[in-house]
Amino acid sequence: MANSIQLTIDAAHWQKQVNAAVKTLEKLTYNLEREQKNILEYAAKPMVEAMKAGAPVGTKVHLRYPKSRGGRAKRGEGQSVAKYYPGNLKGSFRVLDLKRAKTSVIVGAQLAKGGKGTFGKSKYDAYYLAMVEFGTRHTPARPFVRPAIISASPAVIKRVMLACRMFTEKFARQNAG
């Protein structure tokens, strides 16, 4: 009767399985890197909505004049370069499409190139956001961006977690077996 038992490890098979697992994880990382901007764009939506909800809306149409060179024109004689309708600031918030942000998204107010034209209808130019948010020497601050960041952060984190979970579940289904 045998009084011993021989145990062996099939190292080659084990190595093969580890290699396959590493390869799958590398694929997961690669796919996640490609998908992360979409995930963040989806997650940032509550923050954009919170900023839009808090943005003050004016009641008057405002005109902007070019920076004066050699003195300001007399009242009523200046040539306006831009017209701002109420709601311009509110409508300007979005997830900005910035090329330099490769692995992140930036939520903020849109600025118009050149800053000439009519804004607040279909085009937006919120160059004065900092003046509203932080105030100036003469005008009190009307902070709404920082409160929006505080209030919307839990919803953003929830969305990031949800989107990541959906992504990994989909990946697991596609790579099962």
Place this chain on the structure above:
Amino acid sequence: MANISGIIYTILAADARVAGLVGNDTGGGYRIYPISIPQKAAFPAVRITTVAVEPSDTKTEASTLDAIRVQIDSYAFSMLTAQQLDEAVRLAIDRYRGSVTVAGTGGATYFVDGVRFESRNETMETEKDIFRISTDYQVRIHRTP
């Protein structure tokens, strides 16, 4: 709600460095203002603005301890003075903890649970070359005197 600007004013006015830098207003107080700086005020000056209030509600009652985000602007005609004032403000209130009796409120005393520096932002007001440093603090405060 706790008189947050009154509390900050009291702490800053009691600090010799801040009081020495801002100096007196024509009304007799220090040049530390809530919300906006008067049109003809001299500089250096400090402005206090409440940014956001985060309550800490419990299951059974309303929040007794609020975390208030406050923006404190230090204005001056030179960047150096603005920086000195901002640093003096920070030295006076960062990590502050204790009771504060606000002047002009009939002796209302609040307990400040803690003050924490959050962020700093330097800008310049182009109109008259006035420098400004905006610093955010989180002030944890008991709501009732």
